Amino acid sequence: MENLEGLLRENKAWARKMVEQDPEFFERLVNVQQPEFLWIGCSDSRVPPDQITQTRPGQIFIHRNIANMVVHTDLNLLSVLQYAVDILKVKHIIVCGHYGCGGVKAAMTRHSFGLINKWLRNIKDVYRYHQEEIEELATDDEKVNRLIELNVKEQVLNLAKTSIIQKSWITHKGPHLHGWVYDLHDGVIRPQLDLHPGAKLDHPIFEYDNLDEDQPG
Numbered sequence: 001m002e003n004l005e006g007l008l009r010e011n012k013a014w015a016r017k018m019v020e021q022d023p024e025f026f027e028r029l030v031n032v033q034q035p036e037f038l039w040i041g042c043s044d045s046r047v048p049p050d051q052i053t054q055t056r057p058g059q060i061f062i063h064r065n066i067a068n069m070v071v072h073t074d075l076n077l078l079s080v081l082q083y084a085v086d087i088l089k090v091k092h093i094i095v096c097g098h099y100g101c102g103g104v105k106a107a108m109t110r111h112s113f114g115l116i117n118k119w120l121r122n123i124k125d126v127y128r129y130h131q132e133e134i135e136e137l138a139t140d141d142e143k144v145n146r147l148i149e150l151n152v153k154e155q156v157l158n159l160a161k162t163s164i165i166q167k168s169w170i171t172h173k174g175p176h177l178h179g180w181v182y183d184l185h186d187g188v189i190r191p192q193l194d195l196h197p198g199a200k201l202d203h204p205i206f207e208y209d210n211l212d213e214d215q216p217g
């Protein structure tokens with residue numbers, strides 16, 4: 001499929017096929033979505049969440065950005081998170097990175113890329129926390145891929161550091177948080193970390209003690 005018209009043509013064919021297989025497919029989804037999963041993934045075109053997990057429309061709520069980051073000042077991410085947790089009440093949140101991630105590779109250089117420096121800065125912080133472990137590895141590929149695994153874990157922890165998650169852990173005993181890395185070489189996802197409701201964080205300073213009070217954010 002090489003041109004824009006191709007996208008629309010394929011869309012029509014897909015819509016037709018879905019109705020053939022299941023005449024009520026679209027009608028059922030028109031008024032309600034009840035996904036069990038929130039996916040926070042990289043924008044990379046080679047990692048399409050629903051395709052690699054064989055999920056259908058209505059099953060995953062999705063947020064994607066460069067290098068699957070959970071940044072505490074990102075209103076876009078936080079709005080998606082709040083809606084997914086408070087309204088949709090998703091059971092699982094998955095942060096999924098991928099080996100060979102260009103965003104992580106770029107963050108490991110000292111090259112200036114312009115505006116995106118501001119975003120990559122968050123990954124450089126993860127590098128700084130784990131520099132010793134990363135630099136012990138022999139090759140550049142190994143270093144990048146280790147940072148990709150560590151970055152996914154840090155982003156899961158970043159989720160757990162939001163009052164949105166901590167409050168939901170108290171009131172709904174959920175969601176469960178997961179850090180995964182997708183391998184472009186074989187298409188297989190490799191789980192890295194699971195955080196269950198009420199899990200201890202890496203430092204108690206991040207655990208809010210007044211979540212009974214109804215405050216925004």
Ligand code: CO
Pocket residue numbers: 042043044066067098100101102103104
């Ligand atoms: Co990427």
